Amino acid sequence: MDYPGNLFVVAAPSGAGKSSLVKALLELDARVQPSVSHTTRAPRGQEKHGREYFFVSEQEFDAMVAANGFVEWAHVHNHRYGTSKKAIEERMAQGADVILEIDYQGAIQIKRIFANAISIFILPPSWEELRSRLERRGEDSAAVIDVRMKNAAIEVSQVDKFDFVIINELFDRALFDLKAIVHSQRLKFAAQRRARAETFKALLIP
Numbered sequence: 166m167d168y169p170g171n172l173f174v175v176a177a178p179s180g181a182g183k184s185s186l187v188k189a190l191l192e193l194d195a196r197v198q199p200s201v202s203h204t205t206r207a208p209r210g211q212e213k214h215g216r217e218y219f220f221v222s223e224q225e226f227d228a229m230v231a232a233n234g235f236v237e238w239a240h241v242h243n244h245r246y247g248t249s250k251k252a253i254e255e256r257m258a259q260g261a262d263v264i265l266e267i268d269y270q271g272a273i274q275i276k277r278i279f280a281n282a283i284s285i286f287i288l289p290p291s292w293e294e295l296r297s298r299l300e301r302r303g304e305d306s307a308a309v310i311d312v313r314m315k316n317a318a319i320e321v322s323q324v325d326k327f328d329f330v331i332i333n334e335l336f337d338r339a340l341f342d343l344k345a346i347v348h349s350q351r352l353k354f355a356a357q358r359r360a361r362a363e364t365f366k367a368l369l370i371p
Contacts, residue, residue, distance in 0.1 A: 169360045170257035171350055172279050173197070173264040176272045177287035178317030180299040182333040186287065187266055189340050190347070197347065198256055200265040203229065206244035219249070236278050237271040250278065260360065262347065269323045283350050285343070286327040290334035292317075 177183035191197055203219040205226050214220050221229075226245055229235055238247030248265065256263050265275070272284050289295035295317060299310045324330055329346050333339040350356055358365050 167281065167355075167359045168254065168257035169260040169362070171262045171347075171356060172253060172257060172275070172282040173262065173347060173350075174272045174275050174282050174284045175264060175266050175287065176269045176284070176320070176327070177333075178289070178295065178320045179313045180295050180302070180317070181287045181289045182298075182336065182339065183266055183287045185336070186331075186333065186340055186343055187264055189336075190264070190343055193340075193344065194262075194347065196262050197264050198261045200248060200253055200256075200263050203235070203238075203247045203249055204244055205246075218246075219252070237267070237274045239271075248275070253279070262351070269320050269326070273323075273326060281355070283329070283346065284327040285329045285331060285346060286324045287339070288321065288324065288330060288332045289317075290332055294334075 175183055175187055187199070191199060201215065201217070201219060203221050203226065205221060205223050206218075208214070208218075208220055212218065212220075223245075226238075226247065229247065229249070230238065234249055234251065235247035236250045236253070238245060248267070248271070253263055253265070267275070269286070276282050276284055289298070292314070296310065296314060299305060299313055305313065331339050331342045331346075351360070358370070
């Protein structure tokens with residue numbers, strides 16, 4: 166089904182800057198809304214149901230899986246996380262542009278379900294810079310960073326399956342590129358026809 170809103174799916178290897186870029190875009194563009202995932206873990210700190218996550222029981226999550234309610238879901242650190250198809254559709258139906266951060270496998274799955282989804286891959290400028298960023302974060306041991314680098318090689322090999330590629334060498338330039346993708350997508354014929362259906366109808370454009 167076509168919706169007035171757009172769906173943007175962003176993937177990247179760990180350390181490429183995906184989360185920082187999406188967060189900056191959300192602060193700049195009120196029409197873009199984050200996808201809120203379902204999780205079986207308990208809320209942390211000031212997290213609220215429906216804002217950071219939809220917090221559900223194991224039984225509720227099982228029921229959604231059985232009903233094919235997720236476009237994708239996975240086990241992460243002993244808890245389950247899933248992206249609800251209904252939640253995405255509701256926001257897009259209201260005219261919002263939804264942005265989803267996800268791994269490359271999930272991005273490919275979502276493209277099969279939402280044919281109009283726009284997939285974006287964030288690349289680091291070099292392997293050396295990616296390792297340096299992971300080290301500067303100070304969150305992982307050397308062994309974990311090695312694993313992340315090996316995973317990154319697998320992830321980067323899938324970049325040709327994405328619609329757009331941004332090389333995050335300079336943050337401001339990468340953010341400009343991300344904004345440009347979002348804005349240009351809104352101006353495409355099909356997107357404009359979905360978002361401004363009444364205008365097209367009034368102008369007798371089929």
